[in-house]
Amino acid sequence: MTEPLPTTDLKQLSEDALSALQVLDTSDPGAVEKWRVEFLGRNGRLTTVLRGLGALPAEQRREAGAAANSLKEQLEQRLEEKRTQTLAAQAARAESLDISLPGRRMRRGRLHPSTQIIREICSAFNEMGFQTVEGPEVEWERYNFDLLNIPRDHPARDKWDTIWIEQPESRRPPDGQRILLRTHTSPMQGRVMERQQPPVRVIVPGKCYRFEATDATHEWQFHQVEGLVVDEGVTFADLKGTLYEFARRIFGANRRVRFRCDFFPFVEPGVDMSIDCFGCDGKGCRICKNSGWIEIMGAGMVHPKVLAAVGYDTARYTGFAFGMGPERIAMLRYGIEDIRHFFSNDLRFLSQF
Ligand SMILES: [Zn+2]
Helix, strand or coil: CCCCCHHHHHHHHHHHHHHHHHCCCCCCHHHHHHHHHHHHCCCCHHHHHHHHHHHCCHHHHHHHHHHHHHHHHHHHHHHHHHHHHHHHHHHHHHHHCCCCCCCCCCCCCCCCHHHHHHHHHHHHHHCCCCEECCCCCEEEHHHHCHHHCCCCCCHHHHHCCCEEECCCHHHCCCCCCCEEECCCCCHHHHHHHHHCCCCEEEEEEEEEECCCCCECCECCEEEEEEEEEEEECCCHHHHHHHHHHHHHHHHCCCCCEEEEEECCCCEEEEEEEEEECCCCCCCCCCCCCCCCEEEEEEEEEECHHHHHHCCCCCCCEEEEEEEECHHHHHHHHHCCCCHHHHHCCCHHHHCCC
């Protein structure tokens, strides 16, 4: 039996050790130890080779011994290199997860500016004793027009460009009532008063629709906030006092208000209410179109015919009503130029509020 040549053994050992090192996970201490024991350990393959050297002639023994020691050094060095590489890679990974950096900002959702201003308007009135009520957006013409002293074929109906809902002939009620998208929140006046006796003190926010072209100040869909007060002894002074207090709450304590005659079929007398311009304090500027005044709502004493239509005793009860566009209020307060921004869903606009 001939001894294998130690140099051949060393060559094979070197190849095996290096290819095992290539796939070795040096971050795993158990795997490193296993590799070390297999190739460099006390009973490892290198030691076995060295032990076999004793049987060789002196000349060959010296040569093979030197080669074996050199291989041992080489393998230990390669292991150290591999460890350093692993540590560097770990450090790089840790750097990309630097826990001392500030966190990424979460984008917060918020209420739509229309919703914000509607809530603000309603709470100003809630604090004055008004109750918030809401009604249907698809409405009978009875509530949208008839009960508000705007009978069919009355020319005043032209003021509201109405979107009518098609009804099949068979499903129309006997009185010929038609369905529409409400053109204002005023239909709730009739709905509320039919349900209850005075005192009535309600605020009605909601969506309205008009069949009209859109431009910077007109939308076919918009919000309105309606108010109605009916009780014994309600006078025009109550209207003025209530709306003046509202204007102060929304536009600032120093505001002055102005009432001028206006016409709405469901009030008598009717007025429009303006505040002195907060942009120029009444001197004249772009916001107020140099008039010093900004119109913010329509109002008036409830027409006796409207009270009578729901069966209220007009000798006993009087009331006032008002309506405003919250988008217009927000446009004035925040200097928004175009009402179409409110419904365009553009985050650049929405995230400003
Ligand atoms: Zn002004």
